[in-house]
Amino acid sequence: MLRFLFGEEPRQTGGLLLETINQMELYLTQLQKRIATGDADQHLYRKLEIWTAGLLGSLDELEQSQYAARRYGERVMSRYLSGMSAEETMDYYRHIYFDKNAFIRIFALLDKLGTFLNEWLELGTGDIKKHYSYFTVLRRMQERRSEPRLTEELTRIKDRYREPMSRLRKRRNTEIHYMNSELQDDLRQSSGAYGQDIPLEDIRAQLADLDQGCEMVMRTLDAVYRQAAAVMRKR
Numbered sequence: 001m002l003r004f005l006f007g008e009e010p011r012q013t014g015g016l017l018l019e020t021i022n023q024m025e026l027y028l029t030q031l032q033k034r035i036a037t038g039d040a041d042q043h044l045y046r047k048l049e050i051w052t053a054g055l056l057g058s059l060d061e062l063e064q065s066q067y068a069a070r071r072y073g074e075r076v077m078s079r080y081l082s083g084m085s086a087e088e089t090m091d092y093y094r095h096i097y098f099d100k101n102a103f104i105r106i107f108a109l110l111d112k113l114g115t116f117l118n119e120w121l122e123l124g125t126g127d128i129k130k131h132y133s134y135f136t137v138l139r140r141m142q143e144r145r146s147e148p149r150l151t152e153e154l155t156r157i158k159d160r161y162r163e164p165m166s167r168l169r170k171r172r173n174t175e176i177h178y179m180n181s182e183l184q185d186d187l188r189q190s191s192g193a194y195g196q197d198i199p200l201e202d203i204r205a206q207l208a209d210l211d212q213g214c215e216m217v218m219r220t221l222d223a224v225y226r227q228a229a230a231v232m233r234k235r
Helices: 002-006 015-036 042-073 086-120 134-144 148-160 162-177 181-190 203-234
Strands: none
Touching: 002 042, 015 042, 015 203, 042 086, 042 203, 086 134, 086 162, 086 203, 134 148, 148 162, 148 203, 162 203
């Protein structure tokens, strides 16, 4: 959808994104077939169907935000706000907008997946913590030994992306609880020595973290829905 901003054709989906979407859509089809048969568990199946459809939409929105953040970020060459032309300044603030949209969506999507897992595996996480995250649900899976192979795979994925996800979480928490990203840059500029410019945050490094975070989300979704589809086939 957002590729029109750059005069481009709609996305040609491939790679890990396509694999993940295909796996989620396969599970969605399985659910819809079970619902159509009037299965005794159809109330649960309907909830899982709605959450899965919502997660597919969230994944699409995340990819679009990530893409726009990268394309606008690539246009920013200056290391200082004061050295930017009017056009580059606009590209910088557009990058900031889509970048923050993307890294906030990463954690929002994971938390929605946590709700799906909690219901699917009947973990009762809400009984011990009213507001819980995906990572709380994963710890609950470890404690309950729920779907051991899936739990092991999700733990490996979490550990593999620990460092970039930690940096993204810090940025998300700062954005939500403390100060907007662009205001931080303004503050850093104004708090420098008199007559001295302070460089912006490293946009390329932050984009690399965003790429890793989005990859973590896709691998996590793929693992969950691959196992959910396998369990459904056995029922």
